[in-house]
Amino acid sequence: MDRVLHNYGLIDQDSDSSDFEHEMAELNVPIRKEKNFAERKNYFELLDEVEFQKRFRLKKQTVEMVLQELLDLIKYPTDRNNAISPMIQLLLTLRFFATGNFLTTAGDFSGVSVAAAGQIVKRVSYALAKKSDKYIKMPKTTAEIMEVKMKFYGIARFPKVIGAIDCTHIKLQSPSRENGEQYRNRKGYFSLNLQALVNANLEFLNVVARWPGSAHDSNIFANSRLRARMDLHEFKDCVILGDASYALSYYLLTPIENPTTRAERLYNESQIRTCNVVERTFGVWKRRFPVLFFGLRLKMETSMAVIQSCAILHYIARLENDPQPPDEIENITQLLTNELMDIEDAIQPEHNNSSLRNALIAEHFGLM
Structure with missing residues (x-):
């Protein structure tokens, strides 16, 4: 980004980027901040069978079978914008079903926002309902x-x-x-x-x-x-x-x-x-x-x-x-x-x- 700004005469190559951000802030020029993504843990790999069943109410083998049923329905077309994997979508939904808690809890558990958790529960639930x-x-x-x-x-x-x-x-x-x-x-x-x-x-x-x-x-x-x-x-x-x-x-x-x-x-x-x-x-x-x-x-x-x-x-x-x-x-x-x-x-x-x-x-x- 600094090279682009330098080409337009907005910053010297030798200047410090933090000084530039300070100057831009004084001029009320918006600067895009880097996105920070919470860590998304794959509990399917992290937990053993006993602990997994306690948290998700199903065996790992059963979850794998369900995932294969839903894969084409819940997988995002690309991995752009840090797309949430089908396994994490399914586990988040199962965690919501298994706890009866608010979406905030399920979202925090899986490392996604409340809004994203709500959309995932809806997305996975509709996909499952199609298999009735x-x-x-x-x-x-x-x-x-x-x-x-x-x-x-x-x-x-x-x-x-x-x-x-x-x-x-x-x-x-x-x-x-x-x-x-x-x-x-x-x-x-x-x-x-x-x-x-x-x-x-x-x-x-x-x-x-x-x-x-x-x-x-x-x-x-x-x-x-x-x-x-x-x-x-x-x-x-x-x-x-x-x-x-x-x-x-x-x-x-x-x-x-x-x-x-x-x-x-x-x-x-x-x-x-x-x-x-x-x-x-x-x-x-x-x-x-x-x-x-x-x-x-x-x-x-x-x-x-x-x-x-x-x-x-x-x-x-x-x-x-x-x-x-x-x-x-x-x-x-x-x-x-x-x-x-x-x-x-x-x-x-x-x-x-x-x-x-x-x-x-x-x-x-x-x-x-």
Whole structure:
């Protein structure tokens, strides 16, 4: 730079550059300052397997697999302006999911600014959400459906089950003045009411993460694509299990409110034990990614992408047999249990759909 200034007669070759900067400052001439970049540590290389899993909730092998899935979506075209590498982008996002802290903490951890951290979390979450159809899906082939049924049957001998359904609330900051109250749930805080269908291995088969906290579980299901697929008999000779907040139908079986016979009591016991996998899934999921427990302070679209991303990562972690993360949040298990076991006040009418349930009770549980 000094040579350029000398060519224009602004500085002598023998003069000191600091004197020149002082003179320019007196003349109010702006001088471009050198950019200082914080050190960006690659924790994938620095940490051993145990410490890595504590901080990022996934095995190194699993993170490598996820990175390969996202590489083309999150890699910057060039390395200009000290571009952040795909691995550091992914680790920053995982750290945000794993701590539930503000973006400042995740940014400082990875050596990037708060603004950059926010953009990275959004960028990686959207990239992950695009992979939903690959990982969050219903069984298709006869063999896949039979495998799901057999695993459910192994829990408490309930036949024909292809999934267990329930909803859980993900805390949010107030969305907006105009429609914020729609997101206030009956417990008084703002949330998204997430619907999920899971299998016996605590894996997500279907996730709906767009309804406000005030929406009733049965209303979410009534307007879902899953309900339409069940109505069209796409999954023949299959049922899903839900709690008393859902309306009984020929394919959605709920507990009997007041069982009187031995067969009805056996049915209820088997139904509740089998359906409990969805509550266990929510508990494991939120312990793996505590950001879902503590709440999201992001824009609505980004919050939805984060939720979907965590569902996909949880599914991948289950497929890869990643160990369940330790419970490092005080009383989180009890808090989650209280939330998930809380049954809606309104009990849906059974109408004429009880005939199929009664037939199943007589045929299957009456012989036990």
